[in-house]
Amino acid sequence: MTNSERKKGPGAAARVTALASSVMDLHVRIALQEMDKEKRRLISGVIFLATGGVLMLFALLGSELILGYWLRGLFDIDIKSTILILVFINLALAGMSLRIGGYLAKGPYLPETLDGIAKTTKAILGKS
Secondary structure (H helix, E strand, O other): OOHHHHHHHHHHHHHHHHHHHHHHHHHHHHHHHHHHHHHHHHHHHHHHHHHHHHHHHHHHHHHHHHHHHHHHHHHOOOHHHHHHHHHHHHHHHHHHHHHHHHHHHOOOOOHHHHHHHHHHHHHHHOOO
16 A cells, blocks of 8 residues: 555545534434424423323213212112222222333333433432
8 A cells, every 4th residue: 555545545534434423413403403393292292191181080080980879879888888999999900000010111221211211300300
């Protein structure tokens, strides 16, 4: 290899690296612009999800009342016994849901994922 060929090699690699860096910078800028545009959509989505959650809670409360009235009429029991039966049903369902959810949520996580969760939790709780 001659002296001029050796100079072209690293120079070409530096140019390719600079080009790749420039493309990545452009990609990051575009992604940040898209994120700014999508904020409104994401906030609207969170509002609608919260509204749906609250309405689902009201529906659950209504179904609990109907189930309670049905149990009272079916077994001819007093209100305290009806409430106690509903509490035990809810505890059983909650326990099963927590057990299944815990099983599905456990698993190996990447360190980046754990760092992101920790940062998000700190931001939500207002800790630095």
